[in-house]
Amino acid sequence: MSAPERTVLDVSGLLNEAGHALTNRLATALAEVGLTPRMQCVLLHALEEERTQIQIAALSRLDKTTMVSTVDELERRGLAERRPSATDRRARIIAVTEKGRLAAGEAQRIVDRVHDEALAAFPPDSRAAFLSILEALGNDVITGPQPVRRARASSAPR
Template identity: 70%
Template sequence: MMAAPERTERDITGLLNVAGHALSNRLAAALSEIDLTPRMQCVLVHALEQERTQIQLAALADLDKTTMVSTVDDLEKRGLAERKPSATDRRARIISVTDKGRRVAEEGQEIVDRVHGEALDGLPASTRAAFVEALGLLAGSPRDPGPQPVRRARGR
């Protein structure tokens, strides 16, 4: 029998995949309590940040065109968002979040923050910020802006 090649580094790909899968499952289960998927929550939050087209939202949420269409279809069926024509490009559709969608996105964000906080609770407090920053570097986005307020419509 031949000897396996010597490993000089820990298998971080495997560790990240297992950790990511476990966290994704926890997040999906928690959001299912309010009948949302992580994908729907992501689209709602990005659509609330500023007026964005379906194509822009798909890029931000890392969704292919077909998945994005079905996600927005689901959001529309639930009365959480609607497609509207863009004022600047008649071919583009803006995804507009309804009042109900805003309330659900706020509740969903509380759930997302709770699940992420619980995941980080497993680490010593002194290493959490460095861990999150290191994940950002590995993912190619070194600076996560951190929690962002959900903008409220004027006059509310």
């Protein structure tokens, strides 16, 4: 039995490999200042405006458990803290400390450098086209059909 003929490059595989390689480069570079890409992402979204942990998790594409442990670590390091929201007493926001703001600024310079290095192989006009296509692909994937979720089985009748 033979495998079906591939008529198109494995785009998913190529994007996954490129993303994995870039994420590894970024993680290594950010480790120089003691941050992870997740921490940097959370700090940036929290600095942009007052946001809850749930809002930042959605923007950062982090699941609840990962978000909680990331914020716990940011708090432990004195980079951020959970505070009551100024607009909703029931909500808690992630507030970045001055130490966290300085760390996020330094880390963003590293992120920009790593991204510039990754794109350096492209001529400027090709770089712009590549980024535009990548952004469009990401937007299409994100807004496309959502995965089907099964209903949870209840162990006790209601």
